[in-house]
Amino acid sequence: MIIVALLGNLWTPAHPRTQQAPSAVIADGPTDKKFPPALAQFIVPSHGVELDAWLYVASGPGPHGTVILPHGLPGYEMSGDLTQSIRRAEWNVVLFHYRGTWGVPGSFSQSSAIEDTAEVVRFLREPTNAAKYRVDPRLVVLIGHSFGGFIAGYEAAHDADIKAVAMIAAVNLGKINADPKEREARLKRWETQLHPVRGATAAGLFAEAERHAKDWDYVQWAEALRTRPVLLLEADDQNHADMEALASALRQKSAGALEEVAVATDHSFSDRRIELQSIVIKWLETLKK
Numbered sequence: 024m025i026i027v028a029l030l031g032n033l034w035t036p037a038h039p040r041t042q043q044a045p046s047a048v049i050a051d052g053p054t055d056k057k058f059p060p061a062l063a064q065f066i067v068p069s070h071g072v073e074l075d076a077w078l079y080v081a082s083g084p085g086p087h088g089t090v091i092l093p094h095g096l097p098g099y100e101m102s103g104d105l106t107q108s109i110r111r112a113e114w115n116v117v118l119f120h121y122r123g124t125w126g127v128p129g130s131f132s133q134s135s136a137i138e139d140t141a142e143v144v145r146f147l148r149e150p151t152n153a154a155k156y157r158v159d160p161r162l163v164v165l166i167g168h169s170f171g172g173f174i175a176g177y178e179a180a181h182d183a184d185i186k187a188v189a190m191i192a193a194v195n196l197g198k199i200n201a202d203p204k205e206r207e208a209r210l211k212r213w214e215t216q217l218h219p220v221r222g223a224t225a226a227g228l229f230a231e232a233e234r235h236a237k238d239w240d241y242v243q244w245a246e247a248l249r250t251r252p253v254l255l256l257e258a259d260d261q262n263h264a265d266m267e268a269l270a271s272a273l274r275q276k277s278a279g280a281l282e283e284v285a286v287a288t289d290h291s292f293s294d295r296r297i298e299l300q301s302i303v304i305k306w307l308e309t310l311k312k
Contacts, residue, residue, distance in 0.1 A: 047112035069142040076119035085157030095169035130222025180244035189254035195265035197240025245272035252280040260290040
């Protein structure tokens, strides 16, 4: 499938009144009786561990473009509303849990989450799996929020066959230790959020990030990302400045398919969920043209 980049170097201050919600966000569509939508559960092998994964199969014979939606850390916001809207827009959507989270065996680390995501991509591209789940292996897109946004950007930057990436309020792990005051505030938040995580502590994860600071600074991925469609969706949160820096770096690299959107909301888009879905669905529509 040929993707035509229609988006220029664009920054858009989003506003609820300017966002006309696509039908996939607000209404059910027709159902193909022969190839109905479905929910498929499966196991993805990853470095000796079996990852729990599930796929929202779109209506129709396909093959469908497929979105992988890596969740945040630990993943209290799974973006189920966004998942359903994407499927109604005729894309498959894959969700999964990283090693050491939500009952999946093994110990969690940020490095292992990176590895797990690559294995999910590999699983979908395997011809038997692609045929079974009506996946178009040429049209795999990563969309992630917070830590999942970092993961989505990393996978796209390191796999040239990923067609596009959307990073939503993405944390820049390469910079979380840069400002001592901000580091302390983040550390305290992380310490309260790791109940579903096994084999890791907040302090240990920050130390891991510091060891990988150069490689995990997503501003440095601009060269690898500049040739593909990129959506940067920002909130009024601690990650806003880093995402603006990535957008600036992409512009300096003459990225031809960058869309940067700022939304006046919190980190979880708590009061702008319809707006979030509308922005993502409209962006996905451009990838099929």
